[in-house]
Amino acid sequence: MAELSKSDTRDLLRDAARSLDVPTRRAFIRNVVGLGSLTLLTGCDVIDEDKAEDVLRHISQFNDRVQAWLFRPHVLAPEYTAAEITRPFPFNAFYGPADAPYVDASAYRLEVSGKVENRKSWTLPELGRLPQFTQITRHVCVEGWSAIGSWTGVRFSDFLQRVGADTTAPYVNFRCADGYFESIDMPTALHPQTQITLRYADETLPRIYGFPMKLRIPTKLGFKNPKHILSMEVSDTAIGGYWSNQGYNWFSGL
Amino acid sequence: MPGQKPPLNHPWPVRLAHWAMVLAVLMMVTSGWRIYNASPLFSFRFPDSITLGGWLAGALLWHFAAMWLLFASLTLYLAYGIASGRFRKRLFPVTAGAVVHDLSAFVHGKLSHQDLTVYNAVQRLAYLVAILALIVVVLSGLSIWKPVQFQPLAALFGGYEGARIVHFAAMSTIVAFAAVHIVMALSVPRSLLAMIRGR
Numbered sequence: 446m447a448e449l450s451k452s453d454t455r456d457l458l459r460d461a462a463r464s465l466d467v468p469t470r471r472a473f474i475r476n477v478v479g480l481g482s483l484t485l486l487t488g489c490d491v492i493d494e495d496k497a498e499d500v501l502r503h504i505s506q507f508n509d510r511v512q513a514w515l516f517r518p519h520v521l522a523p524e525y526t527a528a529e530i531t532r533p534f535p536f537n538a539f540y541g542p543a544d545a546p547y548v549d550a551s552a553y554r555l556e557v558s559g560k561v562e563n564r565k566s567w568t569l570p571e572l573g574r575l576p577q578f579t580q581i582t583r584h585v586c587v588e589g590w591s592a593i594g595s596w597t598g599v600r601f602s603d604f605l606q607r608v609g610a611d612t613t614a615p616y617v618n619f620r621c622a623d624g625y626f627e628s629i630d631m632p633t634a635l636h637p638q639t640q641i642t643l644r645y646a647d648e649t650l651p652r653i654y655g656f657p658m659k660l661r662i663p664t665k666l667g668f669k670n671p672k673h674i675l676s677m678e679v680s681d682t683a684i685g686g687y688w689s690n691q692g693y694n695w696f697s698g699l
Numbered sequence: 700m701p702g703q704k705p706p707l708n709h710p711w712p713v714r715l716a717h718w719a720m721v722l723a724v725l726m727m728v729t730s731g732w733r734i735y736n737a738s739p740l741f742s743f744r745f746p747d748s749i750t751l752g753g754w755l756a757g758a759l760l761w762h763f764a765a766m767w768l769l770f771a772s773l774t775l776y777l778a779y780g781i782a783s784g785r786f787r788k789r790l791f792p793v794t795a796g797a798v799v800h801d802l803s804a805f806v807h808g809k810l811s812h813q814d815l816t817v818y819n820a821v822q823r824l825a826y827l828v829a830i831l832a833l834i835v836v837v838l839s840g841l842s843i844w845k846p847v848q849f850q851p852l853a854a855l856f857g858g859y860e861g862a863r864i865v866h867f868a869a870m871s872t873i874v875a876f877a878a879v880h881i882v883m884a885l886s887v888p889r890s891l892l893a894m895i896r897g898r
Contacts, residue, residue: 501760508763515848522847523858583859585846588755589738591859664847692756694763699847 509696516698518632522663525581530646531592534584534654537667538623539687542653546622546673553657556676559618562609569657572643575599575607580638582663584670585699587688596661597644602635605679616683619660622673628683629662629669630696638663666697708816708893712779717894719772720833724873726751726765727836731870733758740867766840773833780830789816793823812887829876836869 536542554566579597586592605612612635618628633639640661643650650656655672662670668688689695709717730752732745737755752758780786797820804810810819818826842853842862856862884891892898 501757501764504764504767505760515845517848520848520850523850583846585859586738587759589734589740589863688756692760694759699845 505694508694512694512696512698513630513632516630516632516664518636522582522638522699525583525593527581527595529593530581530595534594534645535590535592536653537586538672539625540623544623545653547652548622548657548673550657555658555674557608557678558676559678559680560611560614561679563607565608569643572599572641572658576603577643578640580640580661580663582638582661584663584667586667587693587697595646596640596642597647598640598642598658598661600637601639601641601660602637604641605634610679614679614681616680618678618680618684619671619674620676620678621671622675625671625673625687626684627660627669627671627686628680628695629660629665633662633664633698636662636664664699666699668693669697705893705898706816707897709897710779710783711897712775713785714894714897716772716776716779719768720776723765723769723772724877726761727769728870728874730758730761730765734762735867740863763844766837769833770837773837777830777834789818790823790827793820793827798824812890815887815890815893825876825879828872829880832869832872832876836866836873839863839866839869842866 536545538545550569553569555572556566557564576599577597578600579595581593581595583591583593605617610617612631615631616628617631617634618626620626638661642655642659642661643657645651645654650658655674658674659672660670660674669686683695686693686695689697729750733747733750733752734755736744736747736750750758752761801810801820805819805821810821838852839856839862841849842856843859843866846853846859846862853859853862856865884894
């Protein structure tokens with residue numbers, strides 16, 4: 446694993462402290478409206494919160510369909526030079542870096558299930574022997590900041606082909622060692638830049654960046670890039686996601 | 700003239716588009732401030748009490764719902780303004796000399812608001828700036844939302860990070876315009892009535 450300098454650690458902790466603000470929020474249902482400006486303007490609660498949440502959720506689902514329609518499978522995310530890489534690359538999760546899970550590399554098996562012909566599980570050396578590609582792309586966080594990083598690993602479409610995935614199934618679901626879960630649409634799964642990431646900046650993927658593997662999707666917001674993946678499933682139904690189940694837009698394409 | 704109806708100042712498409720844009724901009728700006736607070740571009744944050752959405756996800760839901768209203772109302776406003784000749788007749792010509800002249804007349808309290816259908820040079824400039832800022836806010840917003848799918852558009856603003864700054868600047872221009880616009884409308888109440896009744 447990459448050693449982090451003291452200043453790197455300090456920056457990472459600052460990033461973590463910032464992100465910790467998010468899970469302290471109250472329940473989504475009481476919190477969508479916020480009521481700030483409208484209450485101030487009118488002096489009363491002008492919006493029924495349950496109704497507002499219901500309407501907003503429907504519009505968000507409509508926006509999922511609009512984004513699927515806008516998504517062009519052959520348009521690549523911009524790639525950058527090594528000089529443009531953000532150092533240190535920020536840590537972000539629903540916990541601090543100290544709580545990132547430790548996964549035993551020798552015992553690790555990626556479970557593959559659902560609508561695939563070959564359900565065998567994969568060890569890290571087996572994944573490492575598949576053709577590897579490197580991308581230097583921009584990670585865009587839902588919070589607004591962005592950072593450029595270098596990720597190396599297996600083209601996810603190659604992997605899906607190798608396991609005999611039914612690519613007419615609409616979704617791929619992921620479950621992770623830290624309790625995180627995520628689901629993506631098949632066109633994005635088959636995008637040439639969607640990657641099973643095993644290395645960051647030419648080193649084994651560090652624990653805080655998602656060891657032993659993450660899914661790198663430069664055509665989606667950062668939270669749609671699950672880390673510490675234990676299992677994947679090709680499916681007719683999506684399992685939602687850790688954040689999208691709390692109100693973030695599910696498709697979240699870039 | 701007493702007893703005579705004033706001429707129709709704002710036909711219904713203008714009034715509909717105006718008030719729909721008011722609602723859309725109010726929702727977009729207040730939810731946008733909450734989104735800004737999640738990762739501030741500058742060394743300040745907006746007070747949470749004047750934002751919409753409660754937390755980041757709520758603000759994003761409002762922002763990406765209200766964008767459809769802004770898009771529809773701005774499209775109606777621009778299409779009508781261009782097709783009817785309203786923009787050409789009311790907003791042009793606008794020259795630097797006329798703006799300076801009318802600004803000085805305004806400062807000295809000599810600017811006439813007798814005929815509300817004729818805009819002075821300062822008004823023309825202000826409305827043109829507001830229209831431009833609305834167009835820029837939509838296009839830079841699209842670049843932030845879809846920096847990969849709309850790459851050529853995002854490149855116009857200097858890519859994703861550039862688009863964030865342009866989006867903020869356009870928002871600030873719209874808010875500044877709205878502040879002056881509201882004060883002016885309230886100081887000439889007939890103009891506010893005209894935007895409601897048309898006359």
